Amino acid sequence: MRYFAAAAKKDLARIAKDPIALLTWVGIPIVLGGLMTLVSSGGGGSSPTAQLVVTDLDDSLLSGFLVGAFGQGPLAEMVEVEQLELEPGRARVDAGDVSAQLVIPAGFGAALLAETPTALELITNPAQRILPGILEESLSMLSEAAFYVHRVFGDQLRDLTQGMDAEAGPSSAEVARISVAIRDSIERLQGTLFPPVLSLASTTRSVEDEQDDLEWTFGILLLPSVLFMALFFVAQGLSEDLWVEREQGTLRRAAIAPAPFAQFLLGKLGAGAVVFAGVTAVGLFVGCSWHGLPLSRLPACVLWAALSGLVLQLLLLTMQSLASTRRAGSILTNVALFPLLMIGGGFLPLEALPDGMAAIGSWTPNGWAMIQLKEVLLYGRTGLAFGGAIVVQLAIGALLFLVTHARLSRSFLQA
Numbered sequence: 001m002r003y004f005a006a007a008a009k010k011d012l013a014r015i016a017k018d019p020i021a022l023l024t025w026v027g028i029p030i031v032l033g034g035l036m037t038l039v040s041s042g043g044g045g046s047s048p049t050a051q052l053v054v055t056d057l058d059d060s061l062l063s064g065f066l067v068g069a070f071g072q073g074p075l076a077e078m079v080e081v082e083q084l085e086l087e088p089g090r091a092r093v094d095a096g097d098v099s100a101q102l103v104i105p106a107g108f109g110a111a112l113l114a115e116t117p118t119a120l121e122l123i124t125n126p127a128q129r130i131l132p133g134i135l136e137e138s139l140s141m142l143s144e145a146a147f148y149v150h151r152v153f154g155d156q157l158r159d160l161t162q163g164m165d166a167e168a169g170p171s172s173a174e175v176a177r178i179s180v181a182i183r184d185s186i187e188r189l190q191g192t193l194f195p196p197v198l199s200l201a202s203t204t205r206s207v208e209d210e211q212d213d214l215e216w217t218f219g220i221l222l223l224p225s226v227l228f229m230a231l232f233f234v235a236q237g238l239s240e241d242l243w244v245e246r247e248q249g250t251l252r253r254a255a256i257a258p259a260p261f262a263q264f265l266l267g268k269l270g271a272g273a274v275v276f277a278g279v280t281a282v283g284l285f286v287g288c289s290w291h292g293l294p295l296s297r298l299p300a301c302v303l304w305a306a307l308s309g310l311v312l313q314l315l316l317l318t319m320q321s322l323a324s325t326r327r328a329g330s331i332l333t334n335v336a337l338f339p340l341l342m343i344g345g346g347f348l349p350l351e352a353l354p355d356g357m358a359a360i361g362s363w364t365p366n367g368w369a370m371i372q373l374k375e376v377l378l379y380g381r382t383g384l385a386f387g388g389a390i391v392v393q394l395a396i397g398a399l400l401f402l403v404t405h406a407r408l409s410r411s412f413l414q415a
Contacts, residue, residue, distance in 0.1 A: 003259035007267020011241070012274060021237055026230045026279055050079045050131035051098040053089040060109030067104075069142060078134060093123050099131040100124045102139075221349040223287040224370050224377065229346045230279055231309040232366065236333050238272050239316035242408075243326040251408070261409050265401070269310055276309030277302055284377070293377065300382045301373060307393050308369040314400035315365065321407035345370050369393070 015022060052070060056063050070079045084092065089101040103121040111118035120139060124132035245251045254264040281302045288295055316333050323329035341347055343360055344367030350358045361367040372389045375381045 001263075003257070004263040004267045004270065007254075007264045008270035008274075009267075011268055011271035014241070015271065015275060022234070022275070024233075026234065026283075030226060030230070030283075049077075050100070050134055052079050052081050052135060053092050053098050053101040054081055054083045055086045055089050055101060055103045056083065057086070057106045058104050058108040062109035062112050063104045066108075066142065070138070079138070090123065093125055096125055096127050098125065099128050100135050102135075217291070218349075218352075220291045220293070220378070221351055223284075223291065224373050225345050225347065225349050227280060227283050227287075227305060227373070228308070228344075228366050228370050229341060230283065231276060231305065231312055232337055232341060232346065234275060234279060235272070235309055235312040235316050236337055238268070238275070238313055239320045239333060240326070240330065241268075242317065242320050243329065255409060262405055265405055265408065269313065269401075272313045273306050273310055276313075277306040280305035280309070288377075294380065297377055297380055297382075300376050300386070304369070304373055304376060304386075304390070304393075307390065307397070308366070308373070311365065311369070311393055311397045311400065314397055314404055317404045318400060318407060321404060340364050340366055343367070365396075 054067050056067060067081060067083070070076070070081045082098075084101075086103065089098075089103075092098045093101045101123040103123070105118065105121070108118055108120075122132075122136060122139060124135070242251070255261050257264070281298070284298055284301050284305070285295070287293070288298065316336075319332050319336060320329040323332050343353075343357060344350075344364035345353065345358075345361050346366060350361055350367060350370070353361060362371055372386070376386060
């Protein structure tokens with residue numbers, strides 16, 4: 001074990017002497033991920049708002065309801081209303097300061113109750129297209145609503161208008177009769193207009209239902225991708241260290257040392273585990289804090305990410321040992337690295353890839369490992385399935401260790 005600790009300490013000291021390389025390995029994924037998150041979020045700007053000037057020449061109860069409709073529901077977020085006289089409002093439109101001016105004519109309320117022809121005048125800003133169109137559609141919907149109200153309560157509204165036109169106003173009997181008629185119409189349409197407020201439905205929740213209820217932003221889904229991109233770059237940089245130690249004669253001296261060569265290789269992996277754990281701990285802490293994910297999931301995520309990084313390091317070490325020159329090893333690892341990152345969700349989350357590509361990517365080493373990380377990071381699942389995934393990852397790592405050890409202790413050192 002002393003030989004193992006000395007080998008790990010040696011590699012850590014050499015990594016510490018070249019911090020620029022480590023920052024480069026980690027910095028490239030962070031920059032790419034940050035840029036993609038900014039592009040996908042659209043800068044977080046506020047939605048455009050239509051500026052509407054209203055000139056109410058009727059000044060009735062119904063015209064007030066019409067103006068108030070723009071301050072209710074979704075329209076309140078899209079339209080800002082300002083009431084002005086006719087000429088000042090027209091000047092604001094001519095100056096291009098507002099999206100449109102709505103003129104409510106005198107007699108609008110009475111005409112609406114009596115269902116006689118009346119017209120609203122909307123003067124739009126020619127320099128704008130979308131926002132005036134929103135206002136036009138909104139007024140069109142309101143006119144259709146008035147049409148259907150008359151289809152249901154037309155007789156009552158006309159009776160009410162006639163009573164209001166009378167000098168003495170509607171009598172108590174007339175008011176009662178109209179009220180009863182309106183109530184009867186509402187009861188007749190109650191099944192359509194007023195569905196039951198409270199109902200009980202018994203369903204069995206499943207894991208898939210819980211996943212569908214969760215809404216993740218692109219930045220949250222991209223976090224595991226950025227992390228594994230960094231792990232891949234770190235693993236590639238650590239694998240290229242083989243050629244440095246071969247050129248310096250360190251590998252040959254380790255092969256003839258009294259201690260088993262496996263301890264030397266385990267020392268390199270131990271140093272890699274420290275680097276992988278440090279990179280993932282910092283990255284996940286920043287990512288979880290930024291996106292509001294529970295920090296209690298950090299230990300399991302760091303354990304899994306560090307283990308996955310070691311498997312990637314062993315995979316690339318095996319590829320390096322198959323190459324005849326340092327340049328060939330770099331080309332070979334790059335040929336494997338970028339397709340795996342592209343298909344396995346390194347550049348984009350698997351959820352953003354086409355279904356066929358995502359299905360293939362889920363079976364790549366990094367794609368499968370990333371799915372397991374998301375299970376823990378996003379859903380907090382660290383049960384039996386997570387334990388089984390760790391066993392599978394350890395088995396793959398042990399197999400790659402045996403292959404790498406055989407290549408390094410034989411063909412690679414003798415070349």
